[in-house]
Amino acid sequence: MKIINTYALLALLLSSLMVACNTKEKQNLPAPATNQSEKIEGYVIVLKDKLSRRLSGQNTEKIAQEVIKDYTTKSPKVTVLSDQGKLAFSADISSEELQKINQDDRVEFVEYFKGTKAKFLDFLFNPVQTADFVDLDRYVGKWYELASFPQDFSTDCECTTANYSPGALRGIVKVFNQCNSTEGSGQARGTAFVMNPGANSRLLLTLQEPLVPVPGLYWILEVREASSDKPYTFAVVSNPFRSSLFILSRKPTLETDEEKAIYQDILNKLKKQKFDLDKLQVTNQENCNL
Known part of the structure; x- marks a missing residue:
């Protein structure tokens, strides 16, 4: 995957933010308007809190470069985007390298971002909040997709289900996704690794x-x-950039008033987390045989 002029774009973003802050503080005048629809593309690396809190911008940049070089042969350009360890860098990274970087003890996460400046600012200043704790034993099993953001790999899918089972080691979950489409039944298998042991909410x-x-x-x-000793009944899944969203249920449809109320409450909470629910599409789960 080739990232074009990412460093320049992200440097421009940082410059715009600094200009806005200086204008407000020194001149007490409204900050100049920025182009919120400007496109930004690149990888973002976030270091662990305990590491980023004690690092200056220069040292943070150095650590990020060292992490990347440990797993690739590239020398990426890195620019510090905030004093909280959030960085962006431009590099062609393979899927295998990206997975290894994400499992490094110094890294909170690395993820590819493509979107508008407004969406990137949401990531910086309004981070997505994940569940305080997820009991994986109660999370595994079969889930039905009630609604989701359209994705390139599932634009024609209906009757979508996800089956999760325990892996060989603690903190590993086996994944088997299915859906029906005009081309027949689609399937995807995979493995999920817990990135925040103790909370189990980021994989x-x-x-x-x-x-x-x-x-x-x-x-x-x-x-x-429904109760503390039974499997979870609903789940909401996304990523740090709000570019994906999946609302899951143990049942294919909402049958009771209580279930409909829970679904509406989930939507209300997603709005507070600044998800664009205009993109949310209900998944057809009728006449399914998966």
Whole structure:
């Protein structure tokens, strides 16, 4: 994947933010308007909190470069985007390299971003909140997709289900996704690794494509339960950039008033987390045999 002029774009973003802050503080005048629709593209690396809090911008940049070089032969340009360890860098990174970087002890996560400046600012200043704790034993099993943001790999899907099972080691989940489409039944298998042990709400998911594994972040924003000793009944999944969203249920459709109320409450919370629900599409689960 080739990233074109990412360093220049992200440097421009940082410059715009600094100009806005200086204008407000020194002149007490409204900040100049910025082009919120400007496109930004590149990888973002976030270091662990305990590391980034004690690093200056220069040292943070150095650590990020060292992390990348440990797993690649490239020398990426890195620019510090905030004093909280959030960085962006331009490099061609393979799926295998990206997975290894995400599992490094110094790294909170690395993910590819493509979107507008407004969406990137949401990531910087309004980070997605994940569940405080997820009991993986109660999370595994079969889920039905109630609604989702359209994705390139599932634009024609209906009757979508996800089956999760425990992996060989603690903190590993096996994944089997299915859907029906005009081309027949689609399937995807993969493995998810917990990135925040103790909370279990942030996972690195690698789905097996025909040629190479494709890694991505699988963040569990919320789980709902009928009782504390039974499997969760609802789950909400996304990523740090709000570019994906999946609302899952143990049932294919909402049958009771209570279930409909829970679904509406989930939507209300997603609005507060600044998700663009205009993109949300209800998944057809009628006449399904998966």
